[in-house]
Amino acid sequence: xxxxxxxxxxxxxIGRLLLKFSVPTALTLMVNCLYNIVDQIYIGHAVxxxxxAATNVTFPIGIIAAALALLIGxxxxxxxxxxxxxxxxxxxxxTFANAxxxxxxxxxxxxxxxxxxxxxxxxxxxxxxxVVAEAVLYMSIILLGQPFGMCNMAFTAIIxxxxxPQYMMRSMMIGAALNVVLDPVFIFVFRWGIQGAALATIxxxxxxxxxxxxxxxxxxxxxxxxxxxxxxxRFIGDIVRLGFPSxxxxxxxxxxxxxMNNLMRKYGAATIYGSEIALSCYGLMMKIxxxxxxxxVGLASGTQPINGFNFxxxxxxxxxxxxxxxxxxxxxxxxLWFLVFRYGGGxxxxxxxxxxxxxxxxxxxxxxxxxxxxFVYGLPNVTASFFQAIGSPVKSLAVSLSRQVIFxxxxxxxxxxxxxxxxxxxxxxxxxxxxxLLAALLLKRELRGWKKKNMTA
Numbered sequence: 001x002x003x004x005x006x007x008x009x010x011x012x013x014i015g016r017l018l019l020k021f022s023v024p025t026a027l028t029l030m031v032n033c034l035y036n037i038v039d040q041i042y043i044g045h046a047v048x049x050x051x052x053a054a055t056n057v058t059f060p061i062g063i064i065a066a067a068l069a070l071l072i073g074x075x076x077x078x079x080x081x082x083x084x085x086x087x088x089x090x091x092x093x094x095t096f097a098n099a100x101x102x103x104x105x106x107x108x109x110x111x112x113x114x115x116x117x118x119x120x121x122x123x124x125x126x127x128x129x130x131v132v133a134e135a136v137l138y139m140s141i142i143l144l145g146q147p148f149g150m151c152n153m154a155f156t157a158i159i160x161x162x163x164x165p166q167y168m169m170r171s172m173m174i175g176a177a178l179n180v181v182l183d184p185v186f187i188f189v190f191r192w193g194i195q196g197a198a199l200a201t202i203x204x205x206x207x208x209x210x211x212x213x214x215x216x217x218x219x220x221x222x223x224x225x226x227x228x229x230x231x232x233x234r235f236i237g238d239i240v241r242l243g244f245p246s247x248x249x250x251x252x253x254x255x256x257x258x259x260m261n262n263l264m265r266k267y268g269a270a271t272i273y274g275s276e277i278a279l280s281c282y283g284l285m286m287k288i289x290x291x292x293x294x295x296x297v298g299l300a301s302g303t304q305p306i307n308g309f310n311f312x313x314x315x316x317x318x319x320x321x322x323x324x325x326x327x328x329x330x331x332x333x334x335x336l337w338f339l340v341f342r343y344g345g346g347x348x349x350x351x352x353x354x355x356x357x358x359x360x361x362x363x364x365x366x367x368x369x370x371x372x373x374x375f376v377y378g379l380p381n382v383t384a385s386f387f388q389a390i391g392s393p394v395k396s397l398a399v400s401l402s403r404q405v406i407f408x409x410x411x412x413x414x415x416x417x418x419x420x421x422x423x424x425x426x427x428x429x430x431x432x433x434x435x436x437l438l439a440a441l442l443l444k445r446e447l448r449g450w451k452k453k454n455m456t457a
Contacts, residue, residue, distance in 0.1 A: 009306055010309060010310060010313055015325065018306070018322070018326065020165070022299045025298040026297070028168050029156070030291050030294040030295065031172040034176045037291070038183055039198075040284060042188075043187070047194060049280050053276045055197070057283070060125050063250055066153050067254065068107075068150060069150035070243065070247065071239075072103045072154050075099070076098075076099035079242055080221075082391065083095065085308065085310065095235050099239055102236060107147030110143070122136055128265050128275045142198050145202025148205045151209040152171065152175070152205065156168040161305050162220060162221050167215055175205060179200050179203070241393055245396035248400050249404075252401055259409050259412060260282060260424060263416050277359050277362055281362050284348075299333070303322050304385050306389075319390065320450065323382065327379055331375075341374055344367075345367030348367070349364065371428070374432060379439045383399050384397075399439050411430050
């Protein structure tokens with residue numbers, strides 16, 4: 001019996017597979033976002049706008065950690081899916097072992113580096129002088145839990161490739177529940193403020209990380225073997241090659257956050273809102289945005305093992321059906337979130353800080369302008385994952401970087417020089433539309449090329 005017949009990725013209906021793999025992954029990532037959001041809500045009520053601004057400027061370090069985790073996790077999962085589709089069991093096992101060792105090493109190095117250079121990093125991330133001390137304290141504690149947080153992110157992709165995405169969803173939910181319970185205790189009962197929020201977060205991350213590691217002996221389609229634990233450049237290269245688009249996407253998110261933080265600090269100071277309100281409102285908007293983004297990442301990541309396995313098994317019609325279905329779903333989700341951002345900005349802002357008229361006013365304006373093009377946001381995500389899964393990292397990278405690096409950051413710098421803060425915020429819808437057009441063009445050309453080569457029915 002061939003591997004294609006044994007593995008449900010090659011036989012089950014596409015819609016059922018998308019539901020099975022995308023929903024748990026999306027929920028896992030959304031729950032992970034709650035770590036930051038819960039902290040922000042409690043800090044906003046306990047410390048105020050200054051506390052929200054201080055924690056928001058540390059957000060890029062979490063994105064950088066996620067970038068490195070997804071480099072390893074997505075790269076490992078993409079390679080494993082291709083190997084399994086081709087029936088290459090030993091190659092899959094070797095890839096997995098190398099990914100685990102690489103993950104541990106990178107996580108520890110990031111924590112050590114971040115703690116040593118915490119002050120320099122928060123200033124670079126856009127912290128105003130009045131919030132530097134609080135930001136350094138918060139980030140120094142958060143970094144202690146990052147190796148476990150990275151383990152959660154990477155294992156989400158790897159365990160999904162093994163066919164059990166529900167496991168990491170439960171792991172993340174347990175960690176998030178701990179965070180939700182411990183936050184008010186540490187912040188309000190023990191009166192630890194920002195420090196308490198950070199401690200609650202890393203405790204949740206550590207518990208989730210331990211649960212993720214507990215899955216190591218339970219993998220069914222591949223396994224970690226002692227004889228394969230020694231790092232090999234060939235497997236590291238394969239992991240990095242297919243995981244590189246994920247790294248670049250997350251790094252681009254961090255770069256965007258850093259650039260926008262600095263623009264909010266600079267141009268916010270010239271308005272009635274001031275730097276702290278501009279920084280805190282943009283930061284809270286990005287926290288809500290991350291929940292929406294998690295749904296698209298979940299959908300895109302859910303397609304990856306389906307596309308990777310079937311492309312490796314030469315079942316091209318199933319790959320085509322998967323990307324077409326995912327594209328339609330992504331547009332539907334994009335429209336729903338556009339409506340939320342358009343009409344729910346005031347309500348969302350009030351969850352974090354109450355009874356601050358200027359804060360509320362700017363938050364509503366920020367949501368409406370920055371998210372004006374969000375109704376086309378989803379397609380680039382599933383397109384980038386499609387190219388990654390079929391072993392085309394260059395095209396995947398082009399789509400992944402288009403919104404933030406190619407369009408958003410340059411337009412934000414250009415428009416803000418002429419129109420101030422509104423110019424920076426208005427760059428986002430321009431970038432969303434242009435990224436959508438690029439993804440649609442590349443996807444159409446790829447599928448048309450398949451038809452010419454008779455790769456689909």
